[in-house]
Amino acid sequence: MGIFFFYMFVASATPLFLWLEYHKLAVASIPGIFAMWILGAIYIISPSWWLEAWFIFTFSVNVVLAHYAAIVLYGMPYIKQKRLERQPKRLI
Template identity: 85%
Template sequence: MGIFFFYMFVASATPLFLWLEHHKIAVASIPGIFLMWILGSIYIISPSIWIEATFIVTFAVNVMLAHYAAIVLYGMPLFKQKRLLRNSKRLV
């Protein structure tokens, strides 16, 4: 559960990184983060297989969203830069 708890903090910070450039993705991730924290808290208080399964699903969705955010923020500018360099060599 420690890994889940650590990554819950990382996933909770994802909207902060996205706020300026991709406001819609940041706003879309907020309800999932609240749900993840609520289900995690309920599971800690009274463990149940259904709460755990629902928590893991919301956790996985938030992990995928955080990775998508990392690709959008850090990968896309790199891909665009490489594409521009490749296209400029073709013109010469």
């Protein structure tokens, strides 16, 4: 359960990273983060299989969104830079 809490904190920080460039995506991810934390807290208090299933689902969606945000924010500028470097130089 400890790894879940670590990733829950990472997924919760995702809107902070997205806020300047991707404001709409950051706002859209906030309800999922609240649902993930609420379901996680309820599951800790009284574990049941259906709460665990919904918690894992919201957790997975938020982790995928966090990884997508990391790729968009940090990977895409690097990929674009490498593509520009590989293009042949024009003489004109």
